[in-house]
Amino acid sequence: MYGLGWGSSRLKKADRGQIRIIEAFLAVLIIFSAFAVSADLTGSRSATKSESLASIGLHSLMKLDQDGRLGMYITDGDFTALREALDLILPAGICFNLTVYVTVYDEQMQRLNTDVITNGGFNSQEVAFVEYICASQSATLRCYVIHVNLGMAT
Amino acid sequence: MTKGKKKLRTSNSGQLLIVAALAIAILISSTTVYVYELSRETNSSNAASIADLILALKQNTRNTMISSLANVSNGGERAVLTANLNTLAQVVRSLTHFGTLVLDFATLNDSNYDSGIWLSWNTSDMGTSSTDANFTLRVYGEETTIAANYEINVTTKTTIAGFYVTLGGSEKLVNLTCSVFNEEKSALAKNITLLYQDSGSWVNVDSSNNLSVIDRGNGTYSISFTIQTTAAIIPVSAHTYDMRNIFVQANTTCSAA
Numbered sequence: 001m002y003g004l005g006w007g008s009s010r011l012k013k014a015d016r017g018q019i020r021i022i023e024a025f026l027a028v029l030i031i032f033s034a035f036a037v038s039a040d041l042t043g044s045r046s047a048t049k050s051e052s053l054a055s056i057g058l059h060s061l062m063k064l065d066q067d068g069r070l071g072m073y074i075t076d077g078d079f080t081a082l083r084e085a086l087d088l089i090l091p092a093g094i095c096f097n098l099t100v101y102v103t104v105y106d107e108q109m110q111r112l113n114t115d116v117i118t119n120g121g122f123n124s125q126e127v128a129f130v131e132y133i134c135a136s137q138s139a140t141l142r143c144y145v146i147h148v149n150l151g152m153a154t
Numbered sequence: 155m156t157k158g159k160k161k162l163r164t165s166n167s168g169q170l171l172i173v174a175a176l177a178i179a180i181l182i183s184s185t186t187v188y189v190y191e192l193s194r195e196t197n198s199s200n201a202a203s204i205a206d207l208i209l210a211l212k213q214n215t216r217n218t219m220i221s222s223l224a225n226v227s228n229g230g231e232r233a234v235l236t237a238n239l240n241t242l243a244q245v246v247r248s249l250t251h252f253g254t255l256v257l258d259f260a261t262l263n264d265s266n267y268d269s270g271i272w273l274s275w276n277t278s279d280m281g282t283s284s285t286d287a288n289f290t291l292r293v294y295g296e297e298t299t300i301a302a303n304y305e306i307n308v309t310t311k312t313t314i315a316g317f318y319v320t321l322g323g324s325e326k327l328v329n330l331t332c333s334v335f336n337e338e339k340s341a342l343a344k345n346i347t348l349l350y351q352d353s354g355s356w357v358n359v360d361s362s363n364n365l366s367v368i369d370r371g372n373g374t375y376s377i378s379f380t381i382q383t384t385a386a387i388i389p390v391s392a393h394t395y396d397m398r399n400i401f402v403q404a405n406t407t408c409s410a411a
Binding site: 054055058059061062065066067068071103109129131132133134135136137138139140141143145 | 206210215217225246251398
């Protein structure tokens, strides 16, 4: 009986050890899951930010295109005026790189601007891309495709 | 007593374990719900992007209609509208950012419109240059297919009304009121050229006729000029270009006030 009692006490001690291991394992699991969840949240948030940046860019181009100014600047080759107008419309702190293409020979696209149309140092980690069709309002129709990369100024 | 305490502690530790498990479960489920809500927000912003894209393409369909009407009203062929819309549809197909985009159109044909174009310049006191077409834009995305139907109408209308006052002999002062409308809303004119008919031929009104044009700023222009004519009724014509370079002509006959 005495021997059995000593054995039972030893078993209890061993059980306690196992519980400690399980506790530690659970703690590690909780911490890691917290890390995983927060990483996922950060990703979702940056995707939303990128979407809103793209939306801002698209709306700015639409605003410029409403009275046909966007098409007029491109048709006239006045890329300086285009850069200044877009810089004025976009909220402060947003930088952009813009490229204008014209469709030639059915589906081939030819780049129109030789120099990069930008409003400053484009050095952002958060980049949104906007593709916009611009049809001119002039009596002779011209269709352009505009590619804009937008980022938050650093 | 000690045995009882120990027993209580043992039973308590079991309860504590259940409470802790419950707390962790609540924590996990609330985090899951939060992440789910956040992902729903991201999905709705994707939908908003497609809505923005449709708005942008609608804007460019309108630009194409304006360009076509400017061309046709200045002497171009009516077929220009269909040709221009085909060009736009082809460029739309080349966009790949949101998936495959297909733009279909049907120009309006009725008692007024022929191949989507209506030019009515001979009606008394009013002139209309208009274009109308129906569109279907289909967006074949990775997850969704969206179809948007819309109609675009671009209309430039001008109205003209007036009378004349005999100043003495054959000299007459003609007073006119000319109004310009874009899609039934007041709009500014880029240029208005006036002509009057004398002995069966149309004569341009210029500065030698003491021409005065007062811009009321709301698309209405008060015009006056003097002419030498013995006619009792003076036909007048206003040739107007709106700010979009769409041409419209309106005729009226002026009688003595």
